[in-house]
Amino acid sequence: xxxxxxxxxxxxxxxxxxxxxxxxxxxxxxxxxxxxxxxxxxxxxxxxxxxxxxxxxxxxxxxxxxxxxxxxxxxxxxxxxxxxxxxxxxxxxxxxxxxxxxxxxxxxxxxxxxxxxxxxxxxxxxxxxxxxxxxxxxxxxxxxxxxxxxxxxxxxxxxxxxxxxxxxxxxxxxxxxxxxxxxxxxxxxx
Amino acid sequence: xxxxxxxxxxxxxxxxxxxxxxxxxxxxxxxxxxxxxxxxxxxxxxxxxxxxxxxxxxxxxxxxxxxxxxxxxxxxxxxxxxxxxxxxxxxxxxxxxxxxxxxxxxxxxxxxxxxxxxxxxxxxxxxxxxxxxxxxxxxxxxxxxxxxxxxxxxxxxxxxxxxxxxxxxxxxxxxxxxxxxxxxxxxxxx
Amino acid sequence: xxxxxxxxxxxxxxxxxxxxxxxxxxxxxxxxxxxxxxxxxxxxxxxxxxxxxxxxxxxxxxxxxxxxxxxxxxxxxxxxxxxxxxxxxxxxxxxxxxxxxxxxxxxxxxxxxxxxxxxxxxxxxxxxxxxxxxxxxxxxxxxxxxxxxxxxxxxxxxxxxxxxxxxxxxxxxxxxxxxxxxxxxxxxxx
Numbered sequence: 001x002x003x004x005x006x007x008x009x010x011x012x013x014x015x016x017x018x019x020x021x022x023x024x025x026x027x028x029x030x031x032x033x034x035x036x037x038x039x040x041x042x043x044x045x046x047x048x049x050x051x052x053x054x055x056x057x058x059x060x061x062x063x064x065x066x067x068x069x070x071x072x073x074x075x076x077x078x079x080x081x082x083x084x085x086x087x088x089x090x091x092x093x094x095x096x097x098x099x100x101x102x103x104x105x106x107x108x109x110x111x112x113x114x115x116x117x118x119x120x121x122x123x124x125x126x127x128x129x130x131x132x133x134x135x136x137x138x139x140x141x142x143x144x145x146x147x148x149x150x151x152x153x154x155x156x157x158x159x160x161x162x163x164x165x166x167x168x169x170x171x172x173x174x175x176x177x178x179x180x181x182x183x184x185x186x187x188x189x190x
Numbered sequence: 191x192x193x194x195x196x197x198x199x200x201x202x203x204x205x206x207x208x209x210x211x212x213x214x215x216x217x218x219x220x221x222x223x224x225x226x227x228x229x230x231x232x233x234x235x236x237x238x239x240x241x242x243x244x245x246x247x248x249x250x251x252x253x254x255x256x257x258x259x260x261x262x263x264x265x266x267x268x269x270x271x272x273x274x275x276x277x278x279x280x281x282x283x284x285x286x287x288x289x290x291x292x293x294x295x296x297x298x299x300x301x302x303x304x305x306x307x308x309x310x311x312x313x314x315x316x317x318x319x320x321x322x323x324x325x326x327x328x329x330x331x332x333x334x335x336x337x338x339x340x341x342x343x344x345x346x347x348x349x350x351x352x353x354x355x356x357x358x359x360x361x362x363x364x365x366x367x368x369x370x371x372x373x374x375x376x377x378x379x380x
Numbered sequence: 381x382x383x384x385x386x387x388x389x390x391x392x393x394x395x396x397x398x399x400x401x402x403x404x405x406x407x408x409x410x411x412x413x414x415x416x417x418x419x420x421x422x423x424x425x426x427x428x429x430x431x432x433x434x435x436x437x438x439x440x441x442x443x444x445x446x447x448x449x450x451x452x453x454x455x456x457x458x459x460x461x462x463x464x465x466x467x468x469x470x471x472x473x474x475x476x477x478x479x480x481x482x483x484x485x486x487x488x489x490x491x492x493x494x495x496x497x498x499x500x501x502x503x504x505x506x507x508x509x510x511x512x513x514x515x516x517x518x519x520x521x522x523x524x525x526x527x528x529x530x531x532x533x534x535x536x537x538x539x540x541x542x543x544x545x546x547x548x549x550x551x552x553x554x555x556x557x558x559x560x561x562x563x564x565x566x567x568x569x570x
Contacts, residue, residue, distance in 0.1 A: 038379055068545060098547035100541065108542075115288060159346070161290065185288070188288070305477055307478075348538075352488075357479060357484075377476065
């Protein structure tokens with residue numbers, strides 16, 4: 001049987017991975033299993049096996065047409081995976097030239113996800129989590145900019161829903177309420 | 191002559207039908223006539239005549255591909271209707287798995303509406319209308335959740351505008367100002 | 381070499397042209413050159429050379445199918461222009477029947493822009509600029525309506541990003557900070 005394809009998104013620092021891992025733990029005991037795929041890593045693997053790049057650094061400097069081709073190839077491979085798949089990526093990526101769609105049309109039409117999850121929380125909570133996370137060097141931005149990014153993600157997710165017919169689920173990962181976020185996520189995946 | 195296709199949307203409890211009926215009364219005296227179609231009912235009729243379902247309850251449990259096919263078939267039939275058509279549906283539907291596009295691409299490309307109307311009002315007014323309407327059993331949600339839904343509808347309506355070239359008109363149905371909402375709606379339909 | 385295609389948008393009165401001109405001055409000294417195209421003017425020129433219209437007034441009363449054809453023709457011609465191109469248009473246009481997509485799908489798929497810039501500022505600043513500009517007769521609207529329009533532009537720009545893979549850059553043109561807006565714009569164009 002064809003499994004479900006769930007795309008998980010959220011701005012950096014929102015705690016996407018933590019919520020997903022907690023949810024998957026809950027589901028495992030029920031016999032619900034998902035294969036986790038990181039879109040960027042998957043795309044690199046496709047690029048390498050297609051001999052387009054040798055190392056990951058080269059991924060950043062690809063010509064736009066090549067980049068697009070690789071995204072589509074990766075999406076086609078993901079579409080072939082059987083069973084339930086959880087795809088970790090971004091609704092949009094903030095770059096110096098502006099917001100870039102994490103799931104452009106040519107990716108969406110291949111994957112045709114069942115659900116896109118937006119993991120969100122209060123802008124200021126995200127700011128504090130970033131400031132307290134010394135393990136990663138992230139671009140500095142204030143909570144207003146974080147709010148703008150989260151809003152853009154909601155807008156672009158609406159466009160994704162129109163093209164694919166998937167649902168768009170907002171899961172709030174608030175401070176001190178991880179358990180609740182994990183429950184909400186598990187309900188989406190169940 | 192080909193008539194106009196106007197799609198009317200709004201979250202449950204906003205008073206969409208009341209505004210439309212008032213507007214149609216005004217227009218009737220001017221000789222402007224619209225045929226009203228409820229998208230869900232129309233889709234069920236198509237499904238029944240195609241022998242896909244026997245009763246309306248079966249509509250809720252259709253396979254995703256069948257659902258998509260039926261939506262498209264219904265949209266094709268609506269596109270054939272001559273004269274002015276008013277289509278009652280939702281910009282997005284709130285489900286346990288998240289927001290679902292009321293007008294996915296395969297519906298829009300068939301209908302190619304002239305206008306999509308978003309009937310809106312203050313989130314709290316909608317909450318109060320729902321609490322006071324005992325005739326319908328609706329899922330409970332707070333005014334913040336209603337606001338989120340209205341915002342999502344605006345976002346997805348923007349995507350609809352890009353695909354079809356239709357206009358997106360916001361008509362406010364505020365407490366005590368039904369007359370004004372009906373005038374605004376009539377101006378869209380006129 | 382194929383140049384970059386940058387689309388500049390912003391609600392009336394936000395100071396789009398001023399920001400662009402300042403940025404282009406900065407870039408000129410660096411040898412970065414852009415050809416500026418006004419989408420509306422360009423479309424009129426195409427319509428005239430195709431003998432669809434004789435004068436600009438006729439552009440306002442075109443049949444929807446003709447309008448669509450002309451938009452697409454203009455976009456095709458813009459796509460052929462070599463070197464860097466800056467396209468001045470609107471993310472959405474406010475009409476009596478609602479918001480109209482400035483860049484419907486059939487335009488975007490031809491131009492395939494690299495960047496769409498949204499020039500924005502505080503709603504009330506835009507209102508004051510409009511009130512103080514006596515050289516243009518603009519439709520009157522309050523700052524809340526301006527805010528709604530700016531929000532709609534962000535939403536529809538997200539949909540544009542999904543279809544084209546372009547970035548969406550927000551450039552704030554705040555009172556007293558034109559220099560900063562011009563720097564931000566120059567960074568996008570550089």
